[in-house]
Amino acid sequence: MAIELKMPALSPTMEEGTLAKWLVKEGDEVKSGDILAEIETDKATMEFEAVDEGTIAKILVPEGTDNVKVGVAIALLAGEGEDASAAVATPAPRAEEKAPVADATTPHQMETGARELVADVARAEKAGADARDPEIPAGTEMVKMTVREALRDAMAEEMRADDRVFVMGEEVAQYQGAYKVTQGLLDEFGDRRVIDTPITEYGFAGVGTGAAMAGLRPIVEFMTFNFAMQAIDHIINSAAKTNYMSGGQMRAPIVFRGPNGAAARVGAQHSQNYGPWYAAVPGLIVIAPYSAADAKGLLKAAIRSEDPVVFLENELLYGQSFEVPKLDDFVLPIGKARVAREGKDVTLVSYSIGVGVALEAAVKLAEEGIDAEVIDLRTLRPLDTETVLTSLAKTNRLVVVEEGWPTCSIASEIAAVVMEKGFDDLDAPVLRVTNVDVPLPYAANLEKLALIKTDDVVAAAKKVCYR
Amino acid sequence: MARPQTKSAGATSPKADPVPTSNRERPAEPKRYEASKEELLEFYRQMTLIRRFEERAGQLYGLGLIGGFCHLYIGQEAVAVGLQSALDNEKDSVITGYRDHGHMLAYGIDPKVIMAELTGRQAGISKGKGGSMHMFSVEHKFYGGHGIVGAQVSLGAGLAFKHKYSNDGGVCLAYFGDGAANQGQVYESLNMAELWKLPIIFVIENNGYAMGTAVNRAASEDQLYRRGESFRVPGMQVDGMDVLAVRGAIEEALQWVRAGKGPIVMELKTYRYRGHSMSDPAKYRTREEVQTMKDTSDCIDHAVRELEAMGVTAEELKAIDKDIRQKVAEAADFAEQSPEPDPAELYTDVLVGTY
Numbered sequence: 001m002a003i004e005l006k007m008p009a010l011s012p013t014m015e016e017g018t019l020a021k022w023l024v025k026e027g028d029e030v031k032s033g034d035i036l037a038e039i040e041t042d043k044a045t046m047e048f049e050a051v052d053e054g055t056i057a058k059i060l061v062p063e064g065t066d067n068v069k070v071g072v073a074i075a076l077l078a079g080e081g082e083d084a085s086a087a088v089a090t091p092a093p094r095a096e097e098k099a100p101v102a103d104a105t106t107p108h109q110m111e112t113g114a115r116e117l118v119a120d121v122a123r124a125e126k127a128g129a130d131a132r133d134p135e136i137p138a139g140t141e142m143v144k145m146t147v148r149e150a151l152r153d154a155m156a157e158e159m160r161a162d163d164r165v166f167v168m169g170e171e172v173a174q175y176q177g178a179y180k181v182t183q184g185l186l187d188e189f190g191d192r193r194v195i196d197t198p199i200t201e202y203g204f205a206g207v208g209t210g211a212a213m214a215g216l217r218p219i220v221e222f223m224t225f226n227f228a229m230q231a232i233d234h235i236i237n238s239a240a241k242t243n244y245m246s247g248g249q250m251r252a253p254i255v256f257r258g259p260n261g262a263a264a265r266v267g268a269q270h271s272q273n274y275g276p277w278y279a280a281v282p283g284l285i286v287i288a289p290y291s292a293a294d295a296k297g298l299l300k301a302a303i304r305s306e307d308p309v310v311f312l313e314n315e316l317l318y319g320q321s322f323e324v325p326k327l328d329d330f331v332l333p334i335g336k337a338r339v340a341r342e343g344k345d346v347t348l349v350s351y352s353i354g355v356g357v358a359l360e361a362a363v364k365l366a367e368e369g370i371d372a373e374v375i376d377l378r379t380l381r382p383l384d385t386e387t388v389l390t391s392l393a394k395t396n397r398l399v400v401v402e403e404g405w406p407t408c409s410i411a412s413e414i415a416a417v418v419m420e421k422g423f424d425d426l427d428a429p430v431l432r433v434t435n436v437d438v439p440l441p442y443a444a445n446l447e448k449l450a451l452i453k454t455d456d457v458v459a460a461a462k463k464v465c466y467r
Numbered sequence: 468m469a470r471p472q473t474k475s476a477g478a479t480s481p482k483a484d485p486v487p488t489s490n491r492e493r494p495a496e497p498k499r500y501e502a503s504k505e506e507l508l509e510f511y512r513q514m515t516l517i518r519r520f521e522e523r524a525g526q527l528y529g530l531g532l533i534g535g536f537c538h539l540y541i542g543q544e545a546v547a548v549g550l551q552s553a554l555d556n557e558k559d560s561v562i563t564g565y566r567d568h569g570h571m572l573a574y575g576i577d578p579k580v581i582m583a584e585l586t587g588r589q590a591g592i593s594k595g596k597g598g599s600m601h602m603f604s605v606e607h608k609f610y611g612g613h614g615i616v617g618a619q620v621s622l623g624a625g626l627a628f629k630h631k632y633s634n635d636g637g638v639c640l641a642y643f644g645d646g647a648a649n650q651g652q653v654y655e656s657l658n659m660a661e662l663w664k665l666p667i668i669f670v671i672e673n674n675g676y677a678m679g680t681a682v683n684r685a686a687s688e689d690q691l692y693r694r695g696e697s698f699r700v701p702g703m704q705v706d707g708m709d710v711l712a713v714r715g716a717i718e719e720a721l722q723w724v725r726a727g728k729g730p731i732v733m734e735l736k737t738y739r740y741r742g743h744s745m746s747d748p749a750k751y752r753t754r755e756e757v758q759t760m761k762d763t764s765d766c767i768d769h770a771v772r773e774l775e776a777m778g779v780t781a782e783e784l785k786a787i788d789k790d791i792r793q794k795v796a797e798a799a800d801f802a803e804q805s806p807e808p809d810p811a812e813l814y815t816d817v818l819v820g821t822y
Contacts, residue, residue, distance in 0.1 A: 166632070192632070198662070203621045203655025210625015213610055214560065216632060237615050238622055245601040247594030248816040250610065282817050306819035335822030382822050 002057050002082070004073040009110065010039060010046040013118055013264050013316060014070060017041045022063045028056045030077070037063070037074070042146060042319045043180050054079045111444035113451040114264035117403070118316050120454055121356030125322060129359040129374075130340050133293060135332055142323040150292035150324055151181050151257075151313065154299035155219060157329070159189055162217060165303055168195040168204060169221030169258075178223045179259060179318055205231030205256070209238045209308075212254035217303060222258035225274045225312060231256075232277075239308035240283030255302045257311035260288070261352060261403050262451060264316070268439035273404030275351065278310040279380040279413070285334055286381040288312040290355035292322035294378055297332030305334065312380075314353045337384035339391070343373035346461045347391040349414055350401035351377040354452060358401045361457035368458075370465055380410055388414060389422045396427040397464040403452050406434040428464035433457050493701050494723045494731060500549075500714035504777045510552065510710045511770045512787050514544035517569045518767060519795045520578055521741075524568065524585055524599075528745045532803060533585045537599045540569035542740040545766035546672055547573040549713025550640060550735075553721060558637035560608040560630070562623040564644060565600035566672075567612050574607045578794055582802035590805040594812055608637075617650030619643060620669065624656040627667035627730075638666045638724050646677025648691050657698040660730040668720050669695065671734045672707065678743040679751040692734035700730050707735030708764040711773075738764065 010017065018040040024030055030050045037048040057078040061068055068074065124130060145153075159165045166189075171178045173186040173196040186194040197204040201222065208218040222228040228235065239252040262271040278286045285307050289295040295313070302309040324330075340355055341362050348358040355376045362372040373391050377384065392398050398418060400411035411432040418430050436450040502510065521539040528537050540547070543566075551561065551573040563570050571581050576592070584591030585599050592602050593612075602612040610626060613619040623641025630637040647653060648671050660667050671691045675682055683689040692702035701723075705716040713735060720731045738760045742749040749757075771784065 195663075198655070198658060200655040200658065202652045203624070203659055206618060206621025206652060206656065207625040207628055207659060210562070210610070210622035211628045211632070212625070213622065214626045214629035216629050233615055233618060234621070238613070238618055242603075242611075243819060244816045245593060245597040246603040246605075246611070246816075247592070247596050248819075249593065249605050250603045251819055253819075285818070285822070333822070334820075379822070 002076040002078050003052055003054065005036065005075040005077055007061075007068045007070050007072045007074050008039065008048055009070045010041060011043065013112070013115055013319070014041055016067050016069045019061050019063055019065045019068050019074060020045060022059060024056050026056050026059055030054065030056060042148065052077060052079070054082070110265060112264040113444070113448035114262060114316050116448065116453065117353050117357060117451065118320065120360035121317065121320050121353065124356050124359035124363065125320070127363050129363055130291065130322070131342060133338055135297070136293070136325045141326040143326050144321045145292050145324040146319055146321050147292045147295045147313070148179070148181055148318040150296035151299055152183055152185070154296045155182070155303070156185060156188060158300055158303040159185070159193060164215065164217040165219065166193040166195065166216065167219045167221060168197055168208060170197055170199055170223050172196060172221050177221075179315060181313075181318070182221065201227050201230040202233065205234040206238065208254055209234050209252055212239070212252040212308070213242065213250055217253055219255045219257060219303060222256065224270060224315070225258050225260040226270050226272055228256065228258065228274070235278070235284070235308070235310065236281050240281050243307070244283060251306055252308045253306050255299070255309045255311055257299070258313060259315035259318070260312035261314050262316075262435070262440055265442060265444065265447060267442045271440035273352075273402070275312055275380050275404060276409045276413075278312075279383070279410060281381075283308070284381060285309040285379070286312065287334065287379050288352040289378055290317065290340075290352055290376050292320070293324045293330075294332060294338070294376070296324055297330050298334065298378060300329075300331045301334050304331070312352065317353055335379045335382045335384055337378055337387040338376045339373065339387070340376045341372065341374040343371040343395065345371045345395055346397040346399065346465055347373045347375060347388070347395045348399050348401055348457065348461065349375045349377065349388055351380060351410065352403060354401040354403045357403070357452055357454055357457060361401075361454045361461065364454060364458050365461055368462070368467070370461060370467065372461055377410070383413065383417070385417045385421065388417070389425070392418060392422045393425045396425055397461075398426070399431045399433060399457065399460045399464060401452060401457050402432070402434045404435055405437055406432055407437060409434060428466065431460040431464055433460050491699065492728070494703065494719050497703060497705065497716040497719040499709070500711040500718065502711055502714070504774070504779065507711070507770060507774055507777065508779065508787070510548050511767065511774060511784070512791065513548045513573055514710065514767050514770065515788060516578070516791050516794065517544045517547070517572050519791050520572060520582070520798070521568060523795050523799050524582070525741065525745065527582075527586065527799060527802070533599065534587065535598055536565065537585065537745045538566040538743065539739070539741045539745070540566055542760070542765075543672060543674055543707065543737045544569060545710035545713055546670075546707045546735045546737055549710040550670065550717045553714055553717045554640065555637075556607060558608075558630075558635055559640065560610060560626045560637060561640045561642070562610040562613070562619045562626060563642035564616065564619050564647065565612075565614050566644070567600065567602055570642065571602055571604065571609065574604065574609055576604055576607065578798035579801040582798040583805050586802040586805070587807065588802060588805035589808040589812070590801070594816075595808045596812065596816065617643060617647040617652050620647065620650070620653045621656045624660050624665055624667055627660065627665035628663070630666050631663070636725070638668060638721060640668050640670055642670045642672055644677060645671060645673040645675070645682045645686065645691060646680070648694055649677075649685055653694075654698070657695050657700050657730070657732075661695075661698045661700050664727060664729040666724045667730045668717070668724055669700070669730060669732045671732065672737055673734055674737045674739040676739070676743065676751065678747065681751070690734075692732055695730070695732040700732055702732035702734060704734045704736065707737030708766045709769055710766055
């Protein structure tokens, strides 16, 4: 019987991809390890290798086909001694398009709690749960764009406008970015301004900071913020404190950016939210956007800022699409939160990927008659407490949703601010929905248990509403 | 154990302990600078100003007028004076660690604003908010003043990156000590600087002790000028107690770097007479060792002997000394009498922008 070759999952969160090119044709004999096809995702082009020997009996999905779901049969392979045409005549049962069977020979989606986070984002976006930003002028044409593209466009626009702006980091140039955020920048700006560094975070964070002190506008990309711990001395001691220590003489206008927070099944050392760490430091600006529009508008603002900025992206959001205003120069104000969804019964405060979880929770709460307001903080330092307190004055109930640890978190900070400045508006204690207070585990079931979930947000919101 | 240097040319010659021969181009052996009388007098004046200033700072510290950490440059004056005299102040940049008063003075920056920073006054060069370790003068392209051992080396590579990026012809002088020479980021910076041919001179001020630890107790290769070799960065070892040897060496180094040949390491063998900071009783070395260095290798005595040989009279030197004593006394008075920062300064300069 012919073997079905199925669309593989090339990354933990990949749902579908483009079958860019077949490197074999019907009738070709293949053996294990031969490259059969090139598959493209929004992030990368990957090669699809043969596992079994045999003859390509039939190509079921032609090259150039977009949106091929993971697990769908894309070709039939006749085994040794098997008649290829007979194999085609008696095809194997069609693969189920949903829930591919999890056996050793079938490509299937890796189990991960991260998928739930991404799904929340996608569902919330589809449901139109995310309100239009009042910063965007009415009537502005909107275009769908991934967060990855929005970040790239922000950098490219600022680099076109200002020769002092350059990007440095590991794999940012020739490789086009480890997560493809800097895709195309080398081609447009050349290797003077798009600079591959050795794997040497402490050193190149210092080089970037020194260049900023001398008057350039560096964008330092960390492959992930986990590696920036090696560089945190320069981010804090050199960049954040210089203006103060010099009595305002010496500045460090630099952007440190890269993915932050949990990704999918990458284990404890690659899954941490550093938002609370950097937000604790005077002298820094800390931004953690959720949507593509905010990613673009705030990264442009960060690059223009005279102050050092820590710009925390999220790998799981890179591939998510959002509406982005089609404007020549879309810059958002730093330090302003956004009401992502208006409501009157309870305020859900979050940032980064937690906003997707909060928005999805708001949709579920609406089904139960609870009208939740969702606030996306966007900037973690300086914190827009006014928007939070204004919302609290309306709803009198507040839950903070944070993809990160609970102890000394942004959630803790919000709770303290609300106690100090909004106590009289509170009808219930502030609750925190955060990741579990453990290093992020690898095992799929444990990882799911450790990450924030919509249901926990729903439960917390009902609790503060005494429902 | 400590190895007191017994001859006035305090450096062991690189020739005595050669690096493996290489077919790569290397900088020429530096020659001692042939200073005119006027030049040497100016070096003498600057070195003496630094010495008297630092002695006074030590006194003010003892009186409780200077707080926290205060790292004096006494003994090492020939390094900053010899190196910085060769720079083009219109385009070259300098960065150093926390032992930074001497480097500021070598720029001719007013001793008053430096001393006032030490006493934490509004008139200090950092408005009193930086202190001894954190002084800057962007106007002079002096970028500090950094308290984390070794941090200034990668920051200095960043300054050099700017020189190259803007093609402004400048060179960065990044000073660090024998202690910082063991920090990882120094090697990260050497690697990038050579890869990208950055115009930077890595200046190792080897004063023999990283706080209380003698160089050869902390460095497996204690000939620190070799520390760049595995990155293809050439090094030179220089007698840092002889201002003309220092000046001669920097001429060679600058020529190398300005020619676009990439970075270079200079190890200046020097000696600090005082403790690591004012709170260091310096029990890790003998009084005799310190005294021997003062008697045989002092950079100011050295310059005096040469000036006398050039025909400068004791009266001329005395007049310079008197002028310096007066300047330092004025700086100390100014630093004591200037008001402390306004309490409102607590909240200024945290961020540049308003958000």
